[in-house]
Amino acid sequence: MAHPAVFDSENLYIEGDNLEVLKLLQETYLGKVKMIYIDPPYNTGNDFAMK
DSSP states (O other): OOOOOOOOOSSOOOOOOOOHHHHHHHHHTTTSSSOOOOOOOOOSOOOOOOO
């Protein structure tokens, strides 16, 4: 099992699978995150409806 990542930074940019990254960061950053921006997959050949 992977261990939670700890970064000594006020801002953090992570590129990866949304669910996997959120699981890794959940324990360490629970209650500390002000915003998470998740962009839908790109280059999949699918259209994503905007609401």
